[in-house]
Amino acid sequence: MLRIGVIGCGAIGRDHMRRLRDLVPDATVTACSDYFPESAKLAAKQYDIPHVYDTGEELIESAEVEAVLIASSDASHAGYVLACIRQGKPVFCEKPLAQTSADCEKIIEAEMSGGKRLVQVGFMRRYDPGYREMKRIVQSGELGNPLMIHAVHRNMHQPDGLTSEMGVSNIAIHELDICRWLLDDEYKNGQVLKVRQSSYSVKGYDNPQIVLLETGMGCRIDVEVQLSDGYGYDIQCQVVCEKGTVSLPDPYAVVTRSEAGRIMPILTDWSQRFIQAYDIELNEWVQAVKNNGGYGPGSWDGYAACVAADTLNRSRNTGRFMEIQMMPKPDLYADGSN
Numbered sequence: 001m002l003r004i005g006v007i008g009c010g011a012i013g014r015d016h017m018r019r020l021r022d023l024v025p026d027a028t029v030t031a032c033s034d035y036f037p038e039s040a041k042l043a044a045k046q047y048d049i050p051h052v053y054d055t056g057e058e059l060i061e062s063a064e065v066e067a068v069l070i071a072s073s074d075a076s077h078a079g080y081v082l083a084c085i086r087q088g089k090p091v092f093c094e095k096p097l098a099q100t101s102a103d104c105e106k107i108i109e110a111e112m113s114g115g116k117r118l119v120q121v122g123f124m125r126r127y128d129p130g131y132r133e134m135k136r137i138v139q140s141g142e143l144g145n146p147l148m149i150h151a152v153h154r155n156m157h158q159p160d161g162l163t164s165e166m167g168v169s170n171i172a173i174h175e176l177d178i179c180r181w182l183l184d185d186e187y188k189n190g191q192v193l194k195v196r197q198s199s200y201s202v203k204g205y206d207n208p209q210i211v212l213l214e215t216g217m218g219c220r221i222d223v224e225v226q227l228s229d230g231y232g233y234d235i236q237c238q239v240v241c242e243k244g245t246v247s248l249p250d251p252y253a254v255v256t257r258s259e260a261g262r263i264m265p266i267l268t269d270w271s272q273r274f275i276q277a278y279d280i281e282l283n284e285w286v287q288a289v290k291n292n293g294g295y296g297p298g299s300w301d302g303y304a305a306c307v308a309a310d311t312l313n314r315s316r317n318t319g320r321f322m323e324i325q326m327m328p329k330p331d332l333y334a335d336g337s338n
């Protein structure tokens with residue numbers, strides 16, 4: 001049994017505790033910790049977790065903990081990941097890996113000096129069967145070269161405290177990862193644009209925003225990011241190739257016909273939309289830890305998405321495309337999935 005410590009006992013932290021307890025064989029949650037000790041105690045009671053630590057650092061250093069899952073707020077990710085690397089412990093970090101590309105570089109340097117991969121980033125869409133099939137078709141070449149991606153990220157809710165920048169660095173970060181993964185290409189330049197603003201948005205937050213990107217091979221990507229959309233959690237993605245298109249399927253939903261109408265419900269909760277992807281993701285991560293290799297998206301992927309997000313946010317309000325400058329890819333990440 002792999003003994004995992006979870007830092008951050010909020011929405012996704014508790015969801016991962018449930019998943020690890022009920023759906024992932026060979027793993028057990030042995031410890032938890034939260035900025036608010038009461039939250040950690042409550043989660044420990046709910047999920048039968050034997051050890052509660054006052055700080056994330058204590059959890060990481062504990063001999064009880066063999067691997068760490070970080071599900072705390074964005075600002076705490078980089079520090080905890082670095083502490084895990086110092087301890088030589090495998091770590092699964094929810095997205096984003098860090099809030100700045102400079103912090104991602106520190107993580108890459110630390111991981112490289114240890115000489116082996118320890119970090120996986122929670123880009124769970126790579127485990128979604130719909131996206132996996134899209135990637136297979138795009139990379140098979142059967143539709144010719146990919147030319148463009150049109151993507152949509154709409155959410156019913158606007159979390160408290162969310163800034164316009166986080167609309168890119170926290171929300172559209174999923175698209176920033178999945179588009180480069182689908183195309184197997186890196187970004188060359190990008191820009192974020194404001195469009196006519198929704199009157200349902202919280203004041204001071206740019207909503208909707210449109211992210212525009214160009215890749216090294218010249219593919220163009222547009223991503224609509226919209227919160228308070230008034231109807232549901234809706235993720236769309238279409239890759240346009242030379243001989244056809246490939247689109248992300250909508251989640252399974254039953255169609256009801258009644259009273260002269262046809263109704264097909266749309267999900268409103270992000271945790272349900274990719275539930276299967278999260279399950280597969282944690283199962284495969286636990287196996288990678290046990291096999292000491294075969295990790296999914298890692299520090300390099302966290303870095304690539306973060307560099308793109310930083311650049312896009314710098315382009316905000318400038319009206320200009322900006323170059324997305326990445327360091328050369330270190331050999332340690334050469335056998336990665338991207």
Ligand SMILES: NC(=O)c1ccc[n+]([C@@H]2O[C@H](COP(=O)([O-])OP(=O)(O)OC[C@H]3O[C@@H](n4cnc5c(N)ncnc54)[C@H](O)[C@@H]3O)[C@@H](O)[C@H]2O)c1
Nearest residue numbers: 008009010011012013034035071072073074076094095122
């Ligand atoms: N992969 C995904 O699709 C996905 C989905 C949701 C959230 N997330 C990521 O997971 C993280 C948590 O999101 P959430 O929705 O559960 O948020 P949340 O606010 O519900 O929970 C965050 C928890 O972290 C705790 N916390 C904050 N700072 C801390 C620190 N320094 N040390 C320890 N605990 C700390 C908070 O007290 C809270 O309990 C975020 O980084 C978010 O981006 C990823």
